[in-house]
Amino acid sequence: MTGGATAATAVRLRIRRAGVDDAAGLAAIHEAAFAGTGERGWREEEIARLIADDTITTLLATLADGRPAGFVMTRLGGLVADILSIAVAPAFQRRGIGGRLLAAALTDAAAGGAGRVFLEVAADNAAAQALYRQQKFEPVGVRKNYYRRADGSRADALVLLLPIGGGCGCDELS
Numbered sequence: 001m002t003g004g005a006t007a008a009t010a011v012r013l014r015i016r017r018a019g020v021d022d023a024a025g026l027a028a029i030h031e032a033a034f035a036g037t038g039e040r041g042w043r044e045e046e047i048a049r050l051i052a053d054d055t056i057t058t059l060l061a062t063l064a065d066g067r068p069a070g071f072v073m074t075r076l077g078g079l080v081a082d083i084l085s086i087a088v089a090p091a092f093q094r095r096g097i098g099g100r101l102l103a104a105a106l107t108d109a110a111a112g113g114a115g116r117v118f119l120e121v122a123a124d125n126a127a128a129q130a131l132y133r134q135q136k137f138e139p140v141g142v143r144k145n146y147y148r149r150a151d152g153s154r155a156d157a158l159v160l161l162l163p164i165g166g167g168c169g170c171d172e173l174s
Helices: 021-038 044-052 095-109 126-134
Strands: 015-016 056-063 070-076 080-088 116-122 136-146 154-163
Touching: 015 095, 021 056, 021 070, 021 080, 044 056, 044 070, 056 095, 070 095, 080 095, 095 116, 095 126, 116 126, 116 136, 126 154
Parallel strands: 080 116
Antiparallel strands: 015 056, 056 070, 070 080, 116 154, 136 154
16 A cells, blocks of 8 residues: 555545547546645646646546546656646545656556656645655656635745656666
8 A cells, every 4th residue: 555545444446538528527536636725627628638738648546336536647748648637636645646657647658668757746736745755756847836816815836856767768868
């Protein structure tokens, strides 16, 4: 188990590719997951457009009864993948779902030929940073005032990198 889950809190999941028909459920998860951060959740139309993009893979974690618990979106571009968002419904946070989704996204990115995975995380989001540290992501930069909060304030984003796979040609990307 990853993400700080214990045997008592772990849940049975199925991880599958999301379709456009999942967009409403994913939008609800995104809105709820980011509600306490001051960031705006993505709308159904935005998520549907991203799911339909053939450079983006959206993996959805569903519970045994079929309810969506979380998702991760990854854009693959040649040797580089970018985690666009990862969100877990608040009722299911801290049960290893985020870690399992992230691991699945990394496996998928490596299978697609990525040698590096990048992501941005809010500098004040300690829980997400802990998840990424568990997977061995390393900070490589800061994007000042990257996130716009609902109250008009701004937050910095840490840019994190994880080399993955073999023979990635990473030297060519430097």
